[in-house]
Amino acid sequence: MPTNQALFERAQRVIPGGVNSPVRAFRAVGGTPRFIARAQGAYMWDAEGTQYIDYIGSWGPMILGHGHPEVLEAVQKAAVDGFSFGAPTEREVELAEAILSHVPSAEQVRLVSSGTEAGMSAIRLARGATGRSKIIKFEGCYHGHADALLVKAGSGLATFGHPTSAGVPPEVVQHTMVLEYNNVEQIEQAFATQGGEIACVMIEPIAGNMNFVRASVPFIRRIRELCDQHGALFVFDEVMSGFRVALGSAQSLYAQAIPGFRPDISVFGKVIGGGMPLAAFASTRAIMEKLAPLGPVYQAGTLSGNPVATACGLTTLKLISQPGFFEALGQRTQTLVSGLTQAATEAGLSFCGDSQGGMFGFFFAPELPQHYQAVMAKGTDTFNRFFHLMLEQGVYLAPAMYEAGFVSAAHSEADIQRTIEAAQVAFKALG
Numbered sequence: 001m002p003t004n005q006a007l008f009e010r011a012q013r014v015i016p017g018g019v020n021s022p023v024r025a026f027r028a029v030g031g032t033p034r035f036i037a038r039a040q041g042a043y044m045w046d047a048e049g050t051q052y053i054d055y056i057g058s059w060g061p062m063i064l065g066h067g068h069p070e071v072l073e074a075v076q077k078a079a080v081d082g083f084s085f086g087a088p089t090e091r092e093v094e095l096a097e098a099i100l101s102h103v104p105s106a107e108q109v110r111l112v113s114s115g116t117e118a119g120m121s122a123i124r125l126a127r128g129a130t131g132r133s134k135i136i137k138f139e140g141c142y143h144g145h146a147d148a149l150l151v152k153a154g155s156g157l158a159t160f161g162h163p164t165s166a167g168v169p170p171e172v173v174q175h176t177m178v179l180e181y182n183n184v185e186q187i188e189q190a191f192a193t194q195g196g197e198i199a200c201v202m203i204e205p206i207a208g209n210m211n212f213v214r215a216s217v218p219f220i221r222r223i224r225e226l227c228d229q230h231g232a233l234f235v236f237d238e239v240m241s242g243f244r245v246a247l248g249s250a251q252s253l254y255a256q257a258i259p260g261f262r263p264d265i266s267v268f269g270k271v272i273g274g275g276m277p278l279a280a281f282a283s284t285r286a287i288m289e290k291l292a293p294l295g296p297v298y299q300a301g302t303l304s305g306n307p308v309a310t311a312c313g314l315t316t317l318k319l320i321s322q323p324g325f326f327e328a329l330g331q332r333t334q335t336l337v338s339g340l341t342q343a344a345t346e347a348g349l350s351f352c353g354d355s356q357g358g359m360f361g362f363f364f365a366p367e368l369p370q371h372y373q374a375v376m377a378k379g380t381d382t383f384n385r386f387f388h389l390m391l392e393q394g395v396y397l398a399p400a401m402y403e404a405g406f407v408s409a410a411h412s413e414a415d416i417q418r419t420i421e422a423a424q425v426a427f428k429a430l431g
């Protein structure tokens with residue numbers, strides 16, 4: 001049996017950093033990444049046969065847990081009928097209908113293969129539909145690795161961002177403005193000075209790429225008003241929150257607090273593919289008709305609407321649409337977060353957490369941060385030690401402080417209790 005270490009060494013010879021997506025390399029927390037051999041329900045097993053309770057769930061998609069029998073059957077059946085045709089299928093229509101039935105803000109949807117593709121296409125669509133170039137994003141929100149979105153804030157509010165990656169020319173991000181999350185004053189100022197040039201404001205409504213931070217209701221309400229006043233589009237990136245925090249996604253929660261609230265464009269991924277490469281962007285018919293072949297905004301994909309991926313997504317959506325699914329998932333996730341909080345407090349640690357549906361976050365801090373700088377202010381030492389103490393006890397949390405966690409329907413009450421007990425041990429060691 002090869003060890004994780006041996007596999008990592010072998011991987012590093014042929015794959016940059018040994019991984020196909022950077023966070024998997026454990027750079028933030030140190031140590032050797034676990035090479036996963038298989039997964040079932042709430043558990044994963046690494047190459048050495050060690051079992052873990054999985055709180056990553058492939059970074060969100062595995063809301064039913066791994067290997068749900070109905071999903072597996074649908075995928076197997078679809079695979080027998082053909083992997084990919086490059087021609088339309090009935091199943092993509094069914095999936096489009098299923099997605100739209102839960103998203104009243106959208107009338108049409110286009111399927112793609114990754115969240116990056118969906119986010120990039122949403123921006124192009126917003127620019128094409130408005131005829132404007134400038135976009136606003138918020139520090140700490142991740143929308144995939146398209147060039148124009150790999151940006152950090154410039155020195156002043158009026159200045160545009162700087163690339164956060166080599167290989168992105170400054171000219172490519174000159175139209176991207178990066179503002180502070182939950183800062184109403186900044187976005188008001190941005191619209192006051194350049195409102196007529198802004199194509200869209202893009203946001204993770206519940207941000208999962210800076211741990212777990214909610215956009216405040218007044219913040220979302222104000223952005224909606226400003227977009228309406230200035231003719232800009234409001235883009236909700238729900239790649240992570242979509243069908244994860246609620247069946248109607250995060251937008252349904254904001255619509256409860258802000259009567260009539262709707263984003264203009266929604267971006268989905270992760271859960272809608274149930275673990276297969278599938279993502280989507282959706283909007284009103286008037287906006288979506290700007291897309292090729294009907295309109296001038298080009299967008300395409302060889303594997304878009306893939307028949308095996310759509311089978312997986314469709315069955316996943318069907319199962320999570322059952323009455324009571326999100327109530328149960330939300331309760332289980334809350335039990336985890338309150339158990340962790342209590343255990344940390346008993347150990348004398350400063351700790352807080354939050355969750356919505358099957359998504360959660362926690363901080364070694366007395367109160368929930370409201371934006372990226374506050375998330376990062378704490379330093380990563382305590383979290384990194386906690387991560388390894390948990391991993392040693394068979395609990396697999398996201399290997400970085402600035403990532404959200406995920407609970408699935410397969411996580412039992414006993415799994416949650418076992419996790420809290422492991423945390424008691426870890427917190428004691430930390431305290």
Ligand code: PMP
Binds near residue numbers: 059117119145208237
């Ligand atoms: N948007 C958000 C909110 C995400 O969390 C992610 C991925 N974590 C993406 C976009 C990009 O998706 P993908 O990794 O599928 O390209």
